[in-house]
Amino acid sequence: MSADLETAAPPGADPPEARPVPSKSTLRRATAGATIGSIVEWFDVAVYGYLAGVLGKVFFPAGDPTTQLLSSFAVFGVAFAVRPLGGIFFGTLGDRIGRQKTLAWVIVSVSIATLCIGMLPSYASIGLLAPVLLVVLRLIQGFSAGGEMGGASAFVAEYSPPKRRGYLVSLVEMGCILGFLLGSLVVLLLNLSLTSEQIHDWGWRIPFLMTAPLGLIGLYIRNKLEETPAFAALRAEGKVAKRPLRESITKHWPSILRTAGYALFQNAALYVILTYIPSYQESTLGYTATLASVSSVVSMTLVCLVIPLMGRVSDAVGRRPVLSGACVLALLFSYPLFVMMDSDNAVLAVVAHCGLGLILGVFLGPTLAAMNELFSTRVRYGGFSLGYNFSVSAFGGTAPFLVTFLVAETGIVASPAFYVMASAFITLTVVLTTRETAPRRTGDTA
Numbered sequence: 001m002s003a004d005l006e007t008a009a010p011p012g013a014d015p016p017e018a019r020p021v022p023s024k025s026t027l028r029r030a031t032a033g034a035t036i037g038s039i040v041e042w043f044d045v046a047v048y049g050y051l052a053g054v055l056g057k058v059f060f061p062a063g064d065p066t067t068q069l070l071s072s073f074a075v076f077g078v079a080f081a082v083r084p085l086g087g088i089f090f091g092t093l094g095d096r097i098g099r100q101k102t103l104a105w106v107i108v109s110v111s112i113a114t115l116c117i118g119m120l121p122s123y124a125s126i127g128l129l130a131p132v133l134l135v136v137l138r139l140i141q142g143f144s145a146g147g148e149m150g151g152a153s154a155f156v157a158e159y160s161p162p163k164r165r166g167y168l169v170s171l172v173e174m175g176c177i178l179g180f181l182l183g184s185l186v187v188l189l190l191n192l193s194l195t196s197e198q199i200h201d202w203g204w205r206i207p208f209l210m211t212a213p214l215g216l217i218g219l220y221i222r223n224k225l226e227e228t229p230a231f232a233a234l235r236a237e238g239k240v241a242k243r244p245l246r247e248s249i250t251k252h253w254p255s256i257l258r259t260a261g262y263a264l265f266q267n268a269a270l271y272v273i274l275t276y277i278p279s280y281q282e283s284t285l286g287y288t289a290t291l292a293s294v295s296s297v298v299s300m301t302l303v304c305l306v307i308p309l310m311g312r313v314s315d316a317v318g319r320r321p322v323l324s325g326a327c328v329l330a331l332l333f334s335y336p337l338f339v340m341m342d343s344d345n346a347v348l349a350v351v352a353h354c355g356l357g358l359i360l361g362v363f364l365g366p367t368l369a370a371m372n373e374l375f376s377t378r379v380r381y382g383g384f385s386l387g388y389n390f391s392v393s394a395f396g397g398t399a400p401f402l403v404t405f406l407v408a409e410t411g412i413v414a415s416p417a418f419y420v421m422a423s424a425f426i427t428l429t430v431v432l433t434t435r436e437t438a439p440r441r442t443g444d445t446a
Contacts, residue, residue, distance in 0.1 A: 022159055022229065030159040031168055033225045034152035035175035036218040037107045040211065041148045042176040044114045044141060046183025047207040048076055049275030049400065050296070053283055054204045058122045059131045069283060070408075073401040075135055076275075079142030080393045086146020087389035088245060091382030094151050095244035098231055099158070099381060103151045104222045110144035111215025113137045118208025149176075149368075150385030157372040158228035158380070162439035163315060169369040170311025174304055177364070180274050181300040183207060188293035196289075230377045241378040248383040255374035259387030261430030265327060266367050267396030268423035272416055273356045274300065276400040277341075280416065284407055285342055287349060295350045299357035306358060310365020318438045319370035320431055326363035327428035333359065334421050338414035356420075366438075373437035395423060 022030070048055065056068030059075075094102040117137050123130040152172050160168040186207045194203045227235075234240055241247050248256065278292040287295075314322045333355065341352040375383045403416040 022161075027159060027168065029221075029225060030228075031156050031171050033221045034103070034155045034172050035178075036221050037103060037148055038152050038172055038175035039179040039182065040107060040214045040218050041110055041145050042179030043183045043207075043214065044110065044179075044211060045145075045275065046180040047187065049271075050184055050187040050278050050293070051204050051207070052076060052279050052400070054200055055134075057200060058204065059120075059134050060123060065283070069279065070401065070404055071131075073404055075131065075138055077398045077401050078135055079138040079145070080396060080398065082139050082142045083146040083389040083393045084386065086143035087150060087385030088146075088382070089143070090147020091150055091248075091385035092245050094147070094154070094381035094385075095241055095379055098227045098235070099151050099155045100222065100225050100227050102147060102381070103155065104219060106144055106147045106151065107215055107218045107222060110141055110148070111211050111218070113140040113144065114208055114211040115215075117141075118205045118211070146389045147385060149388055150381050153368040153372055154380045154384060155225075155228055157369060158230035158377065165373075166313075166315040166319070166366050166369045166438060167308060167311040169372065170308050170365050173311075173364045173368050174307045177274070177300055177303050177307065177361075181297065181304060184278070184293055184296040184300060186210065188290070188297060191289045191293055234377050239378065244379050244382045245386075248379040248386060252375060252379055252383045256383055256387040258374055258430055258434050259371045259384055260391040261427055262323070262367055262371050263388045263391035264395050264430075265330070265423045265427035266363060267392045268399050269330065269356075269360050269363070269420050271396045271399040272403055272420055273353070273360050274303075276403055276416065277353055277356075279400070280403075280407075281341070281349060281353075284413055285349070287346060291346050291349070295353045298350055299353040302354050303357045303361040303364070306361030307365045310362050311369065312365075314366030314369065314438055315440055318436045318440075319366045319373075320434070320436050322366050323363060323370065323431045324428055326359055327424040327431065329359045329362065330424035331421050331428070334424070335414060335417040338417040342413050370437055374434075 052072040053065075053069055055075075056065075056070075056072035060068050060071045090102055090106055093105075114137075117134065120133055120137070121130055149172075152175075153169055156169050156172050157165055190199055190203050190206065226232075231240075274296070278296050281287045281292040281295060282289050310322055337352040337355045340355075341349045343349070371384055371388065372380060399419065403419050406415045406419065407413055
C-alpha cells in the first residue's frame with residue numbers, strides 16, 4: 001500500500017508503490033466527507049462577502065458608505081491574517097494523528113464561530129464592542145479555515161486512483177464554489193423576499209444561523225469516515241513524521257513555495273471574481289442588489305460545471321497545460337471583461353462576470369491535485385496548508401479591500417483587472433517552471 005502520490009517526484013518525496021484501488025462506495029464517501037466541509041467554509045466566506053455592504057452599516061458607525069464598505073472588507077481580510085497559523089496548527093496535527101480526526105475538529109470550530117456572528121448585537125446596540133467581537137469571531141473562523149483546504153484535498157487525493165485524481169480532487173474545489181453558490185442563493189432570496197430595511201434590521205442574520213445545521217451534517221459525515229489508505233499505511237509502518245513542520249520547511253520548501261505560487265492566482269482571482277464583484281456591481285457600478293445576486297448565481301453555476309470537466313482534462317493532458325492556459329486567458333481578457341461590466345447594460349454585466357468565472361473555473365479544475373502531488377504523505381497536510389494559506393492570507397483575503405481601495409484612489413472602475421492580471425502573470429511563471437505531476441503524463445501506472 002502506497003504511502004505517497006508522486007511519480008516524477010520533487011526532492012524528499014517517497015517512491016511510489018502500487019496500492020489497491022478503493023471501492024466506488026468508499027470513494028464516494030471520502031469525497032462527500034471532504035467536500036461537505038468545503039461547502040460550509042465557503043458558504044461562510046460568501047455570505048460575508050455578499051453582505052459586506054450591509055455588515056458595514058450594522059457593525060460600524062454611520063458615515064461615508066465607502067468607508068463603511070472598506071471597514072467591512074478590512075474585517076473580512078483580518079481573518080486571513082491568521083490562516084497560516086491555522087494551517088500550521090491543523091496541518092501539523094493532521095500529519096501526526098491523521099486527516100479524518102483533524103478535519104472533524106476543523107468543521108466544528110468554524111461552524112461555531114459563524115453561528116456566533118449571526119447572534120452578535122449591532123453597533124447601535126453595544127457600540128464599539130460590536131466590531132471588536134466581530135473581529136474576534138472572524139479570527140476564529142480564519143484560524144479554523146486554515147486547516148480545511150489542505151486536509152480535505154489531501155484526504156481525497158490519498159484515496160483517489162492516480163489516473164482519476166485530477167477529477168476526484170476537483171470535486172473538493174467544486175464544493176468550495178457550491179458553498180459560494182449556496183451563499184449567493186440565500187442572499188438572493190433575502191433580496192427578493194425582504195425589504196432593504198428588514199435585511200439591515202435582522203435578515204442578514206439568517207445565512208449565518210444556517211451554518212449550525214450545515215456544520216452538524218458535515219461533522220456527522222466526517223465522523224463516519226476512515227483514515228486515508230496512504231496515511232494508515234504510513235502509520236502502520238511507523239513512518240509518521242515526528243516533527244512534520246520542521247521536515248516540511250527543511251526538506252520540502254521548494255514545494256511549499258510552488259504551492260504558494262499556484263495559490264496566488266487561485267485566491268486573488270477567486271476573491272475578486274466571486275466575493276468582490278457582487279458588491280462592486282452594486283456599490284461602484286450602480287446595479288441593483290438583485291442583479292448582483294443573479295450575476296453571482298449564474299457565474300458560479302458556470303464555474304461549478306467547468307471545474308470537474310477541467311479536472312478530467314488535466315488527468316488526460318496534464319496539469320501544466322490547463323493551469324498555464326487559464327493564466328494566459330486571464331492576462332488577455334480580464335481588462336476587457338471588466339470594461340464590459342461597466343457598460344450600463346445589465347445583460348453585458350452578467351456576461352462579463354460569467355467570462356471571468358469561466359477563466360477561474362479552468363484554473364480551479366486541476367489546481368488542488370497539482371499542489372497535493374508536490375508533497376509526500378508524511379508532510380502533505382502541513383506542507384500544502386503552509387504554502388496555500390500564506391498565499392490566501394497575502395493575496396486572497398486582502399483582495400476585496402485592495403481592489404476597493406484601488407478603484408477609490410485611481411478612479412478607474414476597471415482597475416480590479418490589474419490585480420487579477422498581475423497574479424496570473426506570477427502564477428504562470430511558477431507553473432511553467434514546475435515539472436508535470438499528472439500520473440498519465442509522468443508514466444505512473446499505480
